[in-house]
Amino acid sequence: MTISLSAELWPEVQPEAARRLMLAGVESFARRGYHATTTRDIASAAGMSPAALYVHFPSKAALLFAISRSGHEQTLGLVEDVVARVADPVERIGLIVEDFVAWHARRHTVARVVQYELQALPDEEYEVVAELRRGIERIVREVITEGAGSGLFTVGDPHTAARAVLSLGVDVARWYSDRSRQTPQELGQEYRELVLRMLGTSTS
Amino acid sequence: MTISLSAELWPEVQPEAARRLMLAGVESFARRGYHATTTRDIASAAGMSPAALYVHFPSKAALLFAISRSGHEQTLGLVEDVVARVADPVERIGLIVEDFVAWHARRHTVARVVQYELQALPDEEYEVVAELRRGIERIVREVITEGAGSGLFTVGDPHTAARAVLSLGVDVARWYSDRSRQTPQELGQEYRELVLRMLGTSTS
DNA sequence: ATGCTGGCTAAGCGCCCGCTTACAATGGAA
DNA sequence: TTCCATTGTAAGCGGGCGCTTAGCCAGCAT
Numbered sequence: 001m002t003i004s005l006s007a008e009l010w011p012e013v014q015p016e017a018a019r020r021l022m023l024a025g026v027e028s029f030a031r032r033g034y035h036a037t038t039t040r041d042i043a044s045a046a047g048m049s050p051a052a053l054y055v056h057f058p059s060k061a062a063l064l065f066a067i068s069r070s071g072h073e074q075t076l077g078l079v080e081d082v083v084a085r086v087a088d089p090v091e092r093i094g095l096i097v098e099d100f101v102a103w104h105a106r107r108h109t110v111a112r113v114v115q116y117e118l119q120a121l122p123d124e125e126y127e128v129v130a131e132l133r134r135g136i137e138r139i140v141r142e143v144i145t146e147g148a149g150s151g152l153f154t155v156g157d158p159h160t161a162a163r164a165v166l167s168l169g170v171d172v173a174r175w176y177s178d179r180s181r182q183t184p185q186e187l188g189q190e191y192r193e194l195v196l197r198m199l200g201t202s203t204s
Numbered sequence: 205m206t207i208s209l210s211a212e213l214w215p216e217v218q219p220e221a222a223r224r225l226m227l228a229g230v231e232s233f234a235r236r237g238y239h240a241t242t243t244r245d246i247a248s249a250a251g252m253s254p255a256a257l258y259v260h261f262p263s264k265a266a267l268l269f270a271i272s273r274s275g276h277e278q279t280l281g282l283v284e285d286v287v288a289r290v291a292d293p294v295e296r297i298g299l300i301v302e303d304f305v306a307w308h309a310r311r312h313t314v315a316r317v318v319q320y321e322l323q324a325l326p327d328e329e330y331e332v333v334a335e336l337r338r339g340i341e342r343i344v345r346e347v348i349t350e351g352a353g354s355g356l357f358t359v360g361d362p363h364t365a366a367r368a369v370l371s372l373g374v375d376v377a378r379w380y381s382d383r384s385r386q387t388p389q390e391l392g393q394e395y396r397e398l399v400l401r402m403l404g405t406s407t408s
Numbered sequence: 409a410t411g412c413t414g415g416c417t418a419a420g421c422g423c424c425c426g427c428t429t430a431c432a433a434t435g436g437a438a
Numbered sequence: 439t440t441c442c443a444t445t446g447t448a449a450g451c452g453g454g455c456g457c458t459t460a461g462c463c464a465g466c467a468t
Contacts (some may be wrong), residue, residue: 015445032238035238035239035240036239039425040425046454047449049446049447050426050447051446051448052447116320148310155398160395164372164395167372167375169380170375171374172371190412192363193360194359194364196366196401197403197404198402219415221416244455244457252415253417254417254456254457255418255458256415258418258456264456330409361456
């Protein structure tokens with residue numbers, strides 16, 4: 001179960017022990033925060049001695065970076081995928097919200113680390129993920145701007161609207177839990193409706 | 205400037221040195237996070253020796269608690285105030301969003317600590333602020349439920365809608381900065397429009 | 409004048425942190 | 439069979455952490 005989850009999240013990471021460390025890191029970082037987590041915590045959760053972490057990652061920060069970069073690449077990929085698949089701005093935003101929200105709910109533990117532990121990254125690594133974040137925000141903003149230009153959306157400022165849309169998605173990671181009443185998919189669909197109304201579109 | 209800000213945020217805290225420590229704590233916790241901040245950081249930012257912190261607070265966690273509780277009480281007070289002043293659900297939600305968002309923008313440094321450093325609180329103290337948070341969420345949910353019952357709002361699930369409304373407000377603390385293009389008030393007003401549309405109401 | 413209280417400092421205690429070192433076991437290539 | 443890369447461990451180093459102790463000093467009531 002644990003092993004298969006890590007293989008699903010990071011199929012390209014080898015060997016499996018490195019994935020186990022990433023999973024243990026995700027769980028510790030999400031629950032207690034990066035700085036409150038010790039390398040001993042992570043290693044023992046992964047069933048290894050403290051020194052084994054350094055066989056696979058040069059530092060605790062590098063482990064966080066691996067987690068953070070992968071998560072950002074996944075969410076950016078999600079958004080790019082929607083834009084590649086459909087052209088209509090209303091459909092685009094609808095699908096982006098559905099997928100983005102569902103991902104943050106389904107992967108809420110990873111998402112918590114991705115969204116709220118950025119500040120712990122060293123400058124150079126931070127810049128890499130910051131660039132990915134700018135990419136996500138840019139796409140959402142452009143889709144909204146395009147829709148507003150075509151009269152499909154009615155919004156004051158596309159920049160602010162994009163921020164609001166992303167806020168709704170990001171914040172899911174903060175409060176969603178496995179005991180939440182809605183499945184990730186259901187939540188995504190409900191948020192799609194909310195967002196489309198927020199952007200001044202009549203819902204399907 | 206610094207002193208007057210702390211007096212504005214915590215007028216009841218005495219002596220002034222305790223307020224200076226709270227302000228230094230807020231700034232450090234917001235920038236680096238609670239666990240990455242040392243008591244030496246806080247004390248020296250407040251212009252004191254490390255030991256002086258313990259004259260005013262029994263622990264680093266107690267300092268965080270003082271900041272967190274005060275912030276939660278302020279935001280709860282804000283929301284309660286609106287409910288006490290106006291009765292119409294549309295007006296209520298509109299003002300709640302305006303004030304809540306403006307507070308999170310204007311006090312984004314404090315708000316960052318309030319919203320994102322909860323997990324660092326000891327269990328007992330966490331429970332106190334968790335209760336305040338439940339109070340805020342309850343009020344917002346009830347206002348939306350009432351409005352939906354009167355046909356003023358058109359929303360699938362009031363519970364989810366309340367979550368979304370609060371998400372928009374809370375997340376402001378994460379991204380707002382002093383260099384943001386909109387003033388807190390302007391942002392509050394724009395978010396009011398977004399939220400009212402999201403809840404299925406026609407805007408003024 | 410004296411003694412008490414509140415606010416502060418210098419020094420440092422004991423602990424635990426991230427990370428390193430030295431070394432062992434395993435398994436596949438030559 | 440030998441060799442080496444890979445993956446791991448036991449032990450511990452140096453340093454910084456939260457917090458404590460012992461004591462100083464100014465102000466003020468008696």
